[in-house]
Each structure stands twice: as structure tokens, then as C-alpha cells.
Amino acid sequence: MTDPQVSFILDGREVQAPPGTTVLEAARKLGHAIPTLCHHPLLETIGRCGVCTVEREPAVLIPACSTPVEQGAVYHTGSPAVAAHRREVVKLLLSRHELACHVCDRHGECELERLVGRLGITDGSPVGLAAETFTDRSSTSVSLLGDHCLACGRCVALCDSLGWGALRLDGGLVQARSVDEPGLAGPRCTSCGQCALVCPSSALVPRSAVVPVESALMDRDRHCVAVLEPTAAAALMNELKVDAQPRLIGTLASLGFAGVVDSAWGADAYLAELADRLHRERPRAAIISPCEAVRRYVRLNRPELADWLPPESGPSQQAAVNWRQKVSPELGLAPGHCYLAQVATGTAAKEGVRRHSVDRERGLDAALTVRELTGLLRRLGMTPEKAKARGFTHLRGSRLGTMLGAPGAVADGLAVVWAQRSGSALPAPSGGFLPPAEEEREVEIPGGGPARVLVAHGGRPVQKALDRAVELSAEKGAPRVFLELYACP
Ligand code: SF4
Ligand code: SF4
Ligand code: FES
Structure with a gap:
């Protein structure tokens, strides 16, 4: 038996929808554009801003994003009352947000700016009222x-x-x-x-690291190197609509980077250090993924688990340290003349740069997110079409580290390192896997027995995996626990 449908009239058209459908969902399905602000497809309904207001006869203004359609109701999504209300709501929001879009970093990609343009608002209420x-x-x-x-x-x-x-x-x-x-x-x-x-x-x-990076790029005495993470490269190619990595590398070179280094180069060193430590210390449990946000969470919220943290230098930091120690002397560059900027997907990389510069030897000078980099390229009018295709510079790793670009694959990388060291046959990699939020599996470590690998993405799964690892590691004779934890979902 099919579910009963709710019948209603939307902008003069008779419509049917399943019960529970919101007015916003029904309108969007019909191609009617209702502006929204607090609504976001990845989030539960918030229903705070009032921008999505529509009119239900007789003359009632309702939020479309949080109101389910009602049997027999008549809705108007663009009546004069609706248009006036939306403008008032947005003007009130602007009472403490000066419209200085042309000097704002988000200019061109800001939802508020688009909304203001769409509603034809040129000024808000006087700034300072709120x-x-x-x-x-x-x-x-x-x-x-x-x-x-x-x-x-x-x-x-x-x-x-x-x-x-x-x-x-x-x-x-x-x-x-x-x-x-x-x-x-x-x-x-x-x-x-x-x-x-x-x-x-x-x-x-x-x-933003754009200003220091841009001034380093303009400084003729500086030798600037970009350290590119595989995941950031994929995101940039998608964002800039580049179909081949050499074109992306050429685009970075045209920005002024004298070298572009693959962070996978440093991932080899990261895996080697991790494998050494796990072999030497044989901890009952260890975090093996280099996620900076998880490191911060554990340090500040679960200090009793600080011994489980992975090597201090993640792949990008390792690549930067390698470059400073090995390549810069070969090029005859004084350390102070080198500037290394990580290109990362997440903002936690910035915390990594700060932490590393305080606790360890100098590696990276800055971390740019994909969004910052694409913003800089757009502002300078640089497009990939104008760039000459180039390869990575100073690529001297085994590229085993590229595996680390696939979440869930650090344990595979470790297994390969151990197999190489013990002369065992190389294990068939699981190839990483597109992980669900949580995953638990067992791996055989060549010469090291079985280990349980817990993979988790996002805050709750990460916290749950840490608790489970505490439990498992307390069990006598149970396999060791390796945690691949990532803060982002
Ligand atoms: S405008 Fe941005 S910072 Fe403010 S509540 Fe909304 S999402 Fe949060
Ligand atoms: S989402 Fe939460 S944990 Fe992540 S940066 Fe924002 S405030 Fe911090
Ligand atoms: S979009 Fe904010 S209340 Fe509906």
C-alpha cells in the first residue's frame, strides 16, 4: 500500500507530497527558489533566521524550512508580503555586518553576499545598533x-x-x-x-596564511617551496577543474613557488619512524594516523593517552624537514632564505605548523588551505590554462607514502614497512577503503602477530574508538590496537 499523500496548492499549482515534507523541500522539488540562510543540507533543521519565510493563506508568514506541508493549505513563496519580510529580516541581520564585500576574503563565495544581491539590498540598518x-x-x-x-x-x-x-x-x-x-x-x-x-x-x-605566503613569494631573496598533500591536490584539481596533476603543479610554479614537493616524500619517513617505535616499544595501543586535530584533542582532553600519539612530525612536516636538511644545502641556500608552505585540506595543519615550530626543529613556515590557495589564484587572475605542466621537484621517496592519502591505509603502509624489514612476503594491501564513520578489522603484521585496527572519522566515533581501545588494550593476550583516527567526517 502506498503512503497517503498530502495535497496542497503552491504558487497556484496543485501539488502532492509525502507527509512530513517541508514547504521548502516541496518548493525546491518544483524548481521554486526560496532563499535560505540557517538551513544547510548537511545539518538538522535549525529554523532560526526567518529568511525562508513564505505565506500560508490567510496571510500567515511561516518558515518554509521547518514547516511540513498541510492538507488543503495554500502557499505563496514570492508574494509582496513575503518579499518585504525577507528584506526586513536580512536588513536586521546586516545591522552589525558592514557591507564591505569588496575587501572581504570571502568576496565572491559568500552566501550572505549572494543573498543580499538577490534581494536587491544595498545597505543594512545603521551599523552599531546591535x-x-x-x-x-x-x-x-x-x-x-x-x-x-x-x-x-x-x-x-x-x-x-x-x-x-x-x-x-x-x-x-x-x-x-x-x-x-x-x-x-x-x-x-x-x-x-x-x-x-x-x-x-x-x-x-x-x-589566513595568504599575506605571509604572498609576501614570501614576492621576496626575490626567498626560495619558496610548496608541500602538497595528496588529498589537497585532489581537492585543488576538482576546484580548479584541472584534469592532470602536472598542470596543477605548473599552476603553483606560476604563482612563484620555486619547488613543489609531494608530502608523500615525508610519509616514508613518518611510516619508518612509526614502525621503529611500535617495534621497539611494543605499546598495547597506538594512534597511527597523523591527524593534527585528533592530536590536539588527545593532548588537551585525554592526556592519559598521550603516549599513544604518533610521531611529532606528520608527512608534510617530515617532507619540509627533509627538504631543509638535504636539498637546501645542495642548492646552496641559507636556511633563512627558504620558505616552505604546506598546502592542506584542513585548518588543523595551521596548528601543526605552530606546534612543530615550538616543539621541534624548523620545518614548515605556513599552512595554506585549499580555499585560501584558490582564493589567491583567483585574486591574481592565474588560471591553470596559462600554466605549463610540470612534475614534482625533489621526489626521492618510495611513494609508499601516497597510500596515506587514503584514509584507513596507514596500517597497510606499516605492514609493508615491516614486511620489507623482516624479508617477509609483502602483504596484499587492502588498498585503503572508503571508510564508514567507524570500522574495526584485524590485520596480520609480518613477524609481529595480529593487530586490531580501529578506524574512526568525526568526533563521536573518534571518542568511541579511544574508549574501545582502552578496553581492548586492558584485555590480557588480546591483539595490539592501532587507531586510525580523523577529526573530520
Ligand atoms: S554566521 Fe557563521 S559564526 Fe555566526 S552563527 Fe552562523 S555559522 Fe556560526
Ligand atoms: S567545528 Fe568545532 S572543533 Fe572544529 S574548528 Fe569549529 S569549533 Fe573547533
Ligand atoms: S532558512 Fe533559516 S529559518 Fe529557514
């Missing part, structure tokens, strides 16, 4: 600019859904804030940067 706002620049990875915040709640919902719970809307519901008193530098925030990806405004933004 309560005082708070800006948080305490984190090395993301900044929260209170006077740009629309209090839409997306970032709070996203961070909660990941299981980190680092954000809240403040008491007056004026803006998002960190749950921790010192701000986003506090222990709850992992620096994963996922919140900045859903912010519709310029309120949550990565701590």
Missing part, C-alpha cells in the same frame, strides 16, 4: 569575528553533530562563541575548521 560583539582570535586555525556573525546557528549545530561541542550561541543570541572561556584556543575546539566550511558569512574563517 549589542556589542566579541571577536575571538585565540586559535591558530580559525577566527570568529563577532561583528560578522548572523547568529544563524549553523556552526553550533555542525560542531555538535561532530561530537566536539565547542561552540554555543551567546545568551543574547547575538553571535556564536566558544564554549571554553579562553576562546577557540581552549580544549574543546580541535581546530578541524569544519565550522568555517558551513558559515554563510565571513564570521568563522581560517586564520
Whole structure:
């Protein structure tokens, strides 16, 4: 038996939809564009902003994103009352957000800017009408600019859904804030940067490295090298619509990078150090993935597990250290004249640069996210079509490290390293796998017996995997536990 359908009229057209369908879903299915702000396809309904308002006869204004269609109802998605209400809502939001889009980093890719243009608004209510706002620049990875915040709640919902719970809307519901008193530098925030990806405004933004990188590129005395992560390369190729990696490398070279290094070069060293340590110390459990956000979470929230943390230098840091130690002397470059910038997918890499420069020898000078790099290329008018295809420079690794680009494959990489060392037959790699949020499997380590590998993505799965590893590692005679943990879903 088919489900009963709800019948209603939308913009003069008779429509049927399954019960529970929202007015927004029904309208979008018909191709009617209703503007939204707090609504996001990856998040549960928030229903805070009022931008998606539509009219239900007789003359009732309702939020389309959170209202299910009703039998016999008549809806108007673009009546004069609706248009006036949306404009008022957005103008109120703009009361503390100055429209200085042309000088904003998000210019051209900001949802608020698009919404304002679509509604034909040229100015907001006078800036300063709203309560005082708070800006948080305490984190090395993301900044929260209170006077740009629309209090839409997306970032709070996203961070909660990941299981980190680092954000809240403040008491007056004026803006998002960190749950921790010192701000986003506090222990709850992992620096994963996922919140900045859903912010519709310029309120949550990565701590940009564009200015220092650009000035290093313009400095004729500097030799600038980009360290490119495989996942960042894939994201850049997708973003810039480049179909071959040499063209992407050529694009980076045209920006002024004298060298472009594959971070897989450093992944060999990372795997070797990890394999040595696991062989030497034989810990009952160990985190084997180089995720900087997970490292931060464990250091600040589970300090009792700090011994499980992987080598201090992840693949990109290792590649940078290798370059400084081996290539720069060959090129006759003084250490101070070299500038190494990581190109990473996530903002946590910025935290890695800070931590490494404090705790260890100098490796990377900066970390640029894919978004920052594409923004810089666009601003300078550089397109891949103009670039000459080139290969990686200074590629001297076995490229085993490229496996680390596939989540879930670090254990495979380790198994290969151990097999090579013990002279055993190389194990068939699982080839990594497109992982679900959580995965548990057993692997045979050549000469090292069985190990249990736990793979987890996102806050809750990561926390659960850590708890499970504590349990498993306490069992007498149970296999060792290797954790591949990633903060992002
Ligand atoms: S960076 Fe990650 S952990 Fe920190 S507030 Fe944003 S989503 Fe939450
Ligand atoms: S920081 Fe961005 S996502 Fe978070 S409430 Fe403010 S505008 Fe919305
Ligand atoms: S988009 Fe519907 S209330 Fe915000």
C-alpha cells in the first residue's frame, strides 16, 4: 500500500507530497527558489533566521524550512508580503555586518553576499545598533569575528553533530562563541575548521596564511617551496577543474613557488619512524594516523593517552624537514632564505605548523588551505590554462607514502614497512577503503602477530574508538590496537 499523500496548492499549482515534507523541500522539488540562510543540507533543521519565510493563506508568514506541508493549505513563496519580510529580516541581520564585500576574503563565495544581491539590498540598518560583539582570535586555525556573525546557528549545530561541542550561541543570541572561556584556543575546539566550511558569512574563517605566503613569494631573496598533500591536490584539481596533476603543479610554479614537493616524500619517513617505535616499544595501543586535530584533542582532553600519539612530525612536516636538511644545502641556500608552505585540506595543519615550530626543529613556515590557495589564484587572475605542466621537484621517496592519502591505509603502509624489514612476503594491501564513520578489522603484521585496527572519522566515533581501545588494550593476550583516527567526517 502506498503512503497517503498530502495535497496542497503552491504558487497556484496543485501539488502532492509525502507527509512530513517541508514547504521548502516541496518548493525546491518544483524548481521554486526560496532563499535560505540557517538551513544547510548537511545539518538538522535549525529554523532560526526567518529568511525562508513564505505565506500560508490567510496571510500567515511561516518558515518554509521547518514547516511540513498541510492538507488543503495554500502557499505563496514570492508574494509582496513575503518579499518585504525577507528584506526586513536580512536588513536586521546586516545591522552589525558592514557591507564591505569588496575587501572581504570571502568576496565572491559568500552566501550572505549572494543573498543580499538577490534581494536587491544595498545597505543594512545603521551599523552599531546591535549589542556589542566579541571577536575571538585565540586559535591558530580559525577566527570568529563577532561583528560578522548572523547568529544563524549553523556552526553550533555542525560542531555538535561532530561530537566536539565547542561552540554555543551567546545568551543574547547575538553571535556564536566558544564554549571554553579562553576562546577557540581552549580544549574543546580541535581546530578541524569544519565550522568555517558551513558559515554563510565571513564570521568563522581560517586564520589566513595568504599575506605571509604572498609576501614570501614576492621576496626575490626567498626560495619558496610548496608541500602538497595528496588529498589537497585532489581537492585543488576538482576546484580548479584541472584534469592532470602536472598542470596543477605548473599552476603553483606560476604563482612563484620555486619547488613543489609531494608530502608523500615525508610519509616514508613518518611510516619508518612509526614502525621503529611500535617495534621497539611494543605499546598495547597506538594512534597511527597523523591527524593534527585528533592530536590536539588527545593532548588537551585525554592526556592519559598521550603516549599513544604518533610521531611529532606528520608527512608534510617530515617532507619540509627533509627538504631543509638535504636539498637546501645542495642548492646552496641559507636556511633563512627558504620558505616552505604546506598546502592542506584542513585548518588543523595551521596548528601543526605552530606546534612543530615550538616543539621541534624548523620545518614548515605556513599552512595554506585549499580555499585560501584558490582564493589567491583567483585574486591574481592565474588560471591553470596559462600554466605549463610540470612534475614534482625533489621526489626521492618510495611513494609508499601516497597510500596515506587514503584514509584507513596507514596500517597497510606499516605492514609493508615491516614486511620489507623482516624479508617477509609483502602483504596484499587492502588498498585503503572508503571508510564508514567507524570500522574495526584485524590485520596480520609480518613477524609481529595480529593487530586490531580501529578506524574512526568525526568526533563521536573518534571518542568511541579511544574508549574501545582502552578496553581492548586492558584485555590480557588480546591483539595490539592501532587507531586510525580523523577529526573530520
Ligand atoms: S574548528 Fe572544529 S572543533 Fe573547533 S569549533 Fe569549529 S567545528 Fe568545532
Ligand atoms: S559564526 Fe557563521 S555559522 Fe556560526 S552563527 Fe555566526 S554566521 Fe552562523
Ligand atoms: S532558512 Fe529557514 S529559518 Fe533559516
